Amino acid sequence: MEKYNSEFFFNNLIFTLIILVASFLQISLNFLSFFVISQPYILAIVLFLTIRRVNYELSSILIILYGLLYDLITGGLIGIHSLLFLFLKLFTLNLSISNKILKKYGEWFLFSFSYIISLLIMKVIFVIVNFKFPDIYAVMFNIGTTLLLFPVILFLIDVPKIVLKVFVSK
Amino acid sequence: MLFEKSKLYKNKLFNSLLILICLILIFIGKLDLIALRNLSSFLTDFFSPISNFVSKPALELENVIKDVQSATFLRDENIKLKSENRRLKIIETKLANTESELIELKKLLNFKINRNKIIFTGRVLNISGGTFAKTMVINGGSVDGIKKGQPVISSLGLVGSVISVGPSSSRVLLTIDINSMIPSYLTQSGWPAIAQGENGKLLKLRFLSSEAKPIIGEIIETSGHGGVFPSGVNVGKIISMSNGNYYVQPLPNPQKLRFVSIISNSDLENRKKSKGFAPLQENQNKINLKGFNKFSN
Structure with a gap:
């Protein structure tokens, strides 16, 4: 039991650090003139990859807390990122269609599906809460850059594996 | 089979409960509670050095580009x-004449110029430009005399207004944020x-x-209405x-901003000092109308 607890604590600690680094990396992207309208959600990509690739299931309560922390750090509307990340997890793991998409089209399509649906639901909630329509172009730009960045990050994660494979085969 | 079904049902119920909690959080956030604002200021203050450090590679990359x-x-x-x-030199000579005329006319009219004092000029630590909020953090806080609601400007124009103040950092709501409305x-x-x-x-x-016919390229300035x-x-x-x-x-392009100034708004200060936005009129000496003043008292 004690061993299980320490493992759980260690896993979550590492995950928290990864999320914090991803958050600050995402914030820093706004200094680049390329992302003039909106910055891509690196945090969503990292979260998706952790949900998909890590052996243990990530706690939903922890995901809500990360979202809350991100909202408090960035000064956004509290709870909005908690719900976005929660939806991302639910659409990635809990829907029967998610497995079909994953088997038929792969990870990139599943991420696109989960991310677009989650973000659109969040935008609807955002409009209801604020009574104002956000710039559609900025939302589209955000979706586009995030989806384009996904394979890049995926490749960067796989680079050590590829290098190791090359060395092992030699 | 039954056990699996009940587990699935419990799982669904738990997820629905979590969604409900998040929605409640959003509405609590919309209430703009002081405790949450203070917590946000504290976290911004606490994480701003780390955020500044992580932003450095992106800043350097932008400089190289x-x-x-x-x-x-x-x-x-x-x-x-x-x-x-060449064009500016011509304008400069014309402006010099106009300026001297303006100064003279202002003296004649005894016109009171409303100067806004710069309270603090600081460095931009980070800009959060997600799709939900557009804010920036600067390296000055309550210690430097910054207060909530103060306007923030750059050399080019209005940047936004201060929405939360920590001891050593403040958050600025940019003009492009969905919650920003500027009387102009x-x-x-x-x-x-x-x-x-x-x-x-x-x-x-x-x-x-509907009668207004704006021209493309026309400059927009703050009108000062509302006093913010x-x-x-x-x-x-x-x-x-x-x-x-x-x-x-x-x-001012928020991404290109490295330094901003926080200015005092004398209109806002005066408004805070007054008892109400539209003070009630003082009792004046009434004109003596036969038979009327008796009843009014």
Whole structure:
């Protein structure tokens, strides 16, 4: 039991650090003139990859807390990122269609599906809460850059594996 | 089988409960509670050095991109600057005459100039430019005399207003944020309007009179109505029109900002000192009308 607890604590600690680094990396992207309208959600990509690739299931309560922390750090509307990340997890793991998409089209399509649906639901909630329509172009730009960045990050994660494979085969 | 079904049902119930908690959180966030605001200020303060450190590679990368771009367009830029310089010299001579006339006229009219004092000039630590909020953090806080609601400007114009203050850092709501509304006026025709952010690149002009005919390229300035922003600060220029809506490009590009100034707003200070926004009239000596004043007392 004690061993299980320490493992759980260690896993979550590492995950928290990864999320914090991803958050600050995402914030820093706004200094680049390329992302003039909106910055891509690196945090969503990292979260998706952790949900998909890590052996243990990530706690939903922890995901809500990360979202809350991100909202408090960035000064956004509290709870909005908690719900976005929660939806991302639910659409990635809990829907029967998610497995079909994953088997038929792969990870990139599943991420696109989960991310677009989650973000659109969040935008609807955002409009209801604020009574104002956000710039559609900025939302589209955000979706586009995030989806384009996904394979890049995926490749960067796989680079050590590829290098190791090359060395092992030699 | 039954056990699996009940587990699935419990799982669904738990997820629905979590969604409900998040929705409650959003509505609590919308209430703008002081405790949450203070917590946000504390966290911003706490994480700002780390955020500043992580942002450095992105800043350096942006500088390299800028250098490469400027080197590529150096020749064209030189020609453009020379022609602009010639044009500015002509304008300068005209302006000098107009300025001296203006000073003289102001003296004659005993016109009181409302000068806004710069409280603090600081460095931009980070800009959060997600699709939900557009804010920036600066390296000055309550220790430096910054207060909530104070306008923030750059050398080009209005940047936004301070929304939360920590001891050593403050958060600024940018003009492009969806919650930002700036009372402004068109500088050429004088029509008032509200420049509203849309969480995008541009501001939308709202409540503009149907009689107003804005010109593309027309400069928008703050009108000073409402007392939050001082009057006469550049907001941006009209760059496009679609479906009867006019769109304004803010003059200071938030991404290119490295330093900003926080100014005092004398209108806001005076408003806070007064008992009400529209004070009641004092009792005046009444005109003695036969038979009427008896009943009113």
